[in-house]
Amino acid sequence: MAAFASVISPVCALVLGPLLLALINRTKAFVAGRRGPPLLQPYFDIAKYLRRGAVYGDATSWVFRLGPVVNLTVLFAALLIVPWGAIRSPLSFSGDLIVVAGLLAVGRFAIVLAALDTGSSFEGMGASREVHFAALAEPALLLALAVLARVTGALSLTPIYQGITASAWVAALPTLALAAMTLLVLALVENSRIPVDDPTTHLELTMIHEVMVLDHSGPDLGYIHYAAALKLWILGGLLVGLVMPLRSGALWLDGSAMLLGMAILAVVIGMIESAMARYRLVHVPQFIVGAATLSVVGFILILV
């Protein structure tokens, strides 16, 4: 039973991850008055990419081919560590929250290297921006996790998320609310969502993430899309697990509450994307530093 419980969170992520993207797109379409693509569209897209052949430019080397694979693998590894709200993860050890941040960084590093390997100045520009914002977003993630670690007194993600109960919320309401706001901003930043980047644009010069993957095709692009879905699931899971403090111990109850929470998160992100315009590029660092500040304030609030 325990073994079964621990594989639930990775399996859910692998199966349901793309559904989250579909829900966001559906919400945006609904707000705009369209019907939107079917909920299974991301799965169709990924399946189609995987069936196609890949085209590699003459200027690219093995680094370019390695990028998407490393990125996806690293996210698989992160899924093994990140708990899903009350549901424990298969792997848990002291300090694993830093490993998760490191794994996300390795994935980004691989994609950035692949983008640089094409030799295209356009992709180089995107890589530069991605790294610039990531350098600000990473401390924010670590700070938010540090706040959670401090509140719950644990140093591993699974015990931390076990410790975020309703009574923890009552005891440290301002702090946890601030950490949740940081995590929401991070979910938008890391997944190149609208106030920071626009995942649907391919033609504008201000795009960040999309420009890096322009040269990938076929299965590689499929891997990248699937990895994007998993990353959204991981960061969304961290946020939903924090704001949904139901720790009943009953697997089906916790699991369905988390599922509901993830669906609500997707709708909220869709709403944010519909209601907001993208920030000018110079305002993005301000936005991310502001989010990190929230966590610093939260941390100081529990220190005193």
Added chain:
Amino acid sequence: MFALLETVHALGLLSCFALLGTSRIGACIRWLSFQGILFGLVPLIVHQGGLGWRAALLAGGNIALKGIGFPLLLLRLRARAETNREVEPFVSFVMSILFGIFALGLSVWLTSELKPALHQAPFVMLDSSIFLILVGLFLIISRRNALMQVIGYLVLENGIFVFGVITVVGTPLLVELGVLLDAFVGVFVMGIAIYHINREFGSIEVDRLSALKG
């Protein structure tokens, strides 16, 4: 009472960071109004039931002046000045926010040093008041726009007000209301000064004033 104070503390810190990081003057004035109302409530929370109508008068006067009166005055000034509506700081917004973090650390340290001398004051409010004073001073020296300097002055005033409310328990009402009157006169005079600066220079950016040097 403590949970309430902690919430006020957290929201107050957020409003300060918003003031440090916001680029539109109108938004800054609204944050200032929010902050005025928020800290106007402190006397009611701290002197629960103990002081009755005095605390109510103090809180009411503060909310009316700093939460409603000054912001309305500043909004009118901004509408009349018809200048650039951006803050245009000397120090960039990101650096301002980093200063805010530094100031927060400093105020926590100062508070823990002050605590033995002021043991009856709630820790979080002491922390808030020192932080407000630091941020107010920083806004005054780091912003080019005269309106933002008035806002900085009012943030500073909020800090001094909170410090007074929590540390000096037996201040006569007259003194506290006198301070409020001083702030009112101060902002009034600053409003008139800004109006004249704007008429003379066609702008309320204070670095234009260096043209006055012979």
